[in-house]
Amino acid sequence: MSAFAAVIVRDVTLAFRAGGGALQAVSFFALTIVLFALAVGPDLSLMSDIASPVLWAGALLATMISLEQIYRPDREDGSLDALVECGDSLVFIALAKALAHWISTGLLLVAAAPLLALLLNLEGSALAPLVISLLIGTVGLSLIGAFAGALAAALPRAGVLIAVIVSPLYAPILIFGSGAASAGAAGDPQYGANLMLLAASSLFAAIISPLASAAALRFNLD
Amino acid sequence: MVSSDRWRWERAPVWSAAMSDASAFAVSLSARDLAVARGGRIIVENVSLDLKPGDAIVLKGANGAGKTTLLRALAGLLPPAAGEITLSDEDARVFCGTLNASKAALSVDENLQFWTALYDAPSGAAVSARSALGLDAFAARPAGQLSTGYARRLGLARLLIANRPLWFVDEPIAGLDAGSVKTFEAILNQHREKGGGVIVATHEAIDIPNARMMEISH
Amino acid sequence: MSATSIYEYANPAQFERVADRAFTLALIAALVLGAFGLYFALFNSPADYQQGETVRIMYVHVPAAWMAMFCYSAMAAASAAGFIWKHPLADVAAKETAPIGAGFTFLALVTGSLWGKPMWGAWWAWDARLTSVLILFFLYIGYMTLWRAIPDKTRAAKLAAILAIVGFVNVPIIKFSVDWWNSLHQPASIIRADGPTIHGSMLTPLFLMIGAYMAGYVAMLLASMKNELAARRLARMEQLETTKPAGLVER
Numbered sequence: 001m002s003a004f005a006a007v008i009v010r011d012v013t014l015a016f017r018a019g020g021g022a023l024q025a026v027s028f029f030a031l032t033i034v035l036f037a038l039a040v041g042p043d044l045s046l047m048s049d050i051a052s053p054v055l056w057a058g059a060l061l062a063t064m065i066s067l068e069q070i071y072r073p074d075r076e077d078g079s080l081d082a083l084v085e086c087g088d089s090l091v092f093i094a095l096a097k098a099l100a101h102w103i104s105t106g107l108l109l110v111a112a113a114p115l116l117a118l119l120l121n122l123e124g125s126a127l128a129p130l131v132i133s134l135l136i137g138t139v140g141l142s143l144i145g146a147f148a149g150a151l152a153a154a155l156p157r158a159g160v161l162i163a164v165i166v167s168p169l170y171a172p173i174l175i176f177g178s179g180a181a182s183a184g185a186a187g188d189p190q191y192g193a194n195l196m197l198l199a200a201s202s203l204f205a206a207i208i209s210p211l212a213s214a215a216a217l218r219f220n221l222d
Numbered sequence: 223m224v225s226s227d228r229w230r231w232e233r234a235p236v237w238s239a240a241m242s243d244a245s246a247f248a249v250s251l252s253a254r255d256l257a258v259a260r261g262g263r264i265i266v267e268n269v270s271l272d273l274k275p276g277d278a279i280v281l282k283g284a285n286g287a288g289k290t291t292l293l294r295a296l297a298g299l300l301p302p303a304a305g306e307i308t309l310s311d312e313d314a315r316v317f318c319g320t321l322n323a324s325k326a327a328l329s330v331d332e333n334l335q336f337w338t339a340l341y342d343a344p345s346g347a348a349v350s351a352r353s354a355l356g357l358d359a360f361a362a363r364p365a366g367q368l369s370t371g372y373a374r375r376l377g378l379a380r381l382l383i384a385n386r387p388l389w390f391v392d393e394p395i396a397g398l399d400a401g402s403v404k405t406f407e408a409i410l411n412q413h414r415e416k417g418g419g420v421i422v423a424t425h426e427a428i429d430i431p432n433a434r435m436m437e438i439s440h
Numbered sequence: 441m442s443a444t445s446i447y448e449y450a451n452p453a454q455f456e457r458v459a460d461r462a463f464t465l466a467l468i469a470a471l472v473l474g475a476f477g478l479y480f481a482l483f484n485s486p487a488d489y490q491q492g493e494t495v496r497i498m499y500v501h502v503p504a505a506w507m508a509m510f511c512y513s514a515m516a517a518a519s520a521a522g523f524i525w526k527h528p529l530a531d532v533a534a535k536e537t538a539p540i541g542a543g544f545t546f547l548a549l550v551t552g553s554l555w556g557k558p559m560w561g562a563w564w565a566w567d568a569r570l571t572s573v574l575i576l577f578f579l580y581i582g583y584m585t586l587w588r589a590i591p592d593k594t595r596a597a598k599l600a601a602i603l604a605i606v607g608f609v610n611v612p613i614i615k616f617s618v619d620w621w622n623s624l625h626q627p628a629s630i631i632r633a634d635g636p637t638i639h640g641s642m643l644t645p646l647f648l649m650i651g652a653y654m655a656g657y658v659a660m661l662l663a664s665m666k667n668e669l670a671a672r673r674l675a676r677m678e679q680l681e682t683t684k685p686a687g688l689v690e691r
Contacts, residue, residue, distance in 0.1 A: 002339065147606065172610075176620075220595070222595075
């Protein structure tokens with residue numbers, strides 16, 4: 001197994017072990033949706049109107065709270081040193097770390113979204129655009145988020161800091177992702193364009209984030 | 223002025239002529255006028271040393287003197303504030319800090335196997351490192367449930383799995399009982415016999431034959 | 441070598457000699473340009489045929505919005521310079537530009553809101569330009585929060601520089617996404633600094649105000665850089681009394 005694959009397997013395994021963050025993020029996702037519904041009140045037609053954007057914002061927040069767990073544990077137990085000195089480039093290791101986060105968080109959020117969509121009375125025709133946009137968009141969320149996690153790797157209790165750093169960087173993905181979900185639900189021809197822009201944003205993050213994360217990690221080694 | 227040659231490649235002096243054994247190491251490291259900084263402030267400067275195949279250096283110094291910082295710089299994990307480190311193979315170094323780099327939720331074997339993949343070691347490396355450090359009885363136990371001493375043994379196993387010529391070890395025997403210390407000393411000697419070099423930073427009395435003592439002092 | 445801090449590799453003494461004179465010049469320029477600019481803006485330019493007297497807010501708003509972006513670019517450029525050439529003055533310049541830029545950004549937001557109120561009937565109507573400026577404001581907040589969160593200033597400089605560069609690369613994408621979002625949901629913006637609504641006589645006060653803001657930025661930057669360097673020198677002297685760098689001795 002290559003170092004790249006080993007990092008993914010290890011991080012995904014850890015996320016599902018006791019104390020891992022995978023289920024926490026999904027639980028948080030579900031809770032934000034329930035709390036939002038309670039705040040809005042049981043107006044089914046209003047709920048179905050705002051279901052897609054609310055689910056998108058909820059998925060984004062759930063991703064955000066899990067970002068601290070990407071690099072800080074590795075920094076605290078010394079395994080960041082091992083990741084840095086292994087033969088592979090740190091850029092690829094950083095890409096593996098972000099993908100592992102997506103598998104253990106983003107994919108679960110995508111899987112949970114249809115269930116939560118039922119709670120919000122989302123129309124059946126809106127489901128596919130929601131799931132597809134989340135599937136593409138959460139990759140970008142994990143990638144950009146991993147960069148923020150790398151910046152704060154050496155800081156204890158950095159959850160809020162990471163959220164403050166990452167929020168403005170998340171704006172395009174939220175706009176294109178939520179836009180795609182809504183346009184797809186309405187049968188709007190902008191659906192395809194939104195999806196393309198969303199995919200482009202995630203791809204761009206896949207290039208920038210590993211480079212920037214690797215640079216940040218090198219300054220978090222002492 | 224500030225330079226690090228972690229990203230630079232230079233030709234090695236020809237040690238390999240003397241080494242016919244295929245498993246032997248032949249990498250030496252040389253540091254010239256090295257200065258290392260902590261918190262933006264230079265704490266150790268004018269460090270020049272050579273680590274040749276088979277060499278051992280014991281790094282001494284009071285708490286806070288900068289042993290760990292210097293060791294990390296020599297291991298290539300920190301860019302030096304000044305000076306140069308030259309070695310023939312960038313991937314020749316492995317650093318083992320005071321932290322064991324193991325995951326509490328993974329079993330001993332899972333941790334060892336992860337390092338095997340990470341350092342691109344042959345698949346048998348995990349098992350042989352496990353028995354060399356006396357961890358066979360705990361193979362399936364979560365690393366978080368090991369005693370301090372055994373957790374340290376697991377941390378040290380990384381040195382064997384990585385199988386690299388130059389070892390940089392920070393406080394390897396803190397918390398180890400007399401038997402474990404002997405085991406580690408034997409492992410160090412084997413490594414040096416193969417042509418490996420080692421720098422150990424420690425406060426403890428450690429028996430390393432013909433080791434050079436170096437102290438960080440004013 | 442007797443260096444005790446990597447900040448000594450820069451030459452702050454030389455900087456301070458130049459900075460003192462430049463500060464005075466920039467301050468005078470800011471005051472003079474600002475006085476003329478405000479005179480033209482308030483008394484010697486036409487009211488807009490649609491917007492009436494409220495158009496005069498533009499002379500405060502547009503240069504502020506312009507400076508918001510200029511300061512972020514300057515911050516990213518200084519960060520890149522500090523990152524690549526490891527020049528501590530560049531790090532200090534980047535750090536001290538952030539609060540000034542955030543101030544201009546905030547001014548642009550407040551004046552934009554004031555300007556929009558009579559037009560929109562609301563203080564905030566998610567106008568595309570203002571929304572982009574709002575996100576830019578949060579980029580500044582993130583940058584400043586990161587600086588404050590990291591106690592080790594050498595590390596903070598490096599990490600904040602990486603964030604500034606990544607943020608800068610993302611600014612066009614954010615801008616595009618907000619325009620895209622706005623065009624889907626909202627009618628076109630009322631507030632425009634370009635286009636046919638700008639009359640020639642409006643350009644004089646606009647450029648004077650931009651000049652005043654630029655000079656004001658330079659003056660504030662130099663003053664706060666001087667402060668920061670003095671604070672660092674003080675901290676270094678305190679450290680120097682307790683610790684000197686050690687050497688390595690073979691025993």
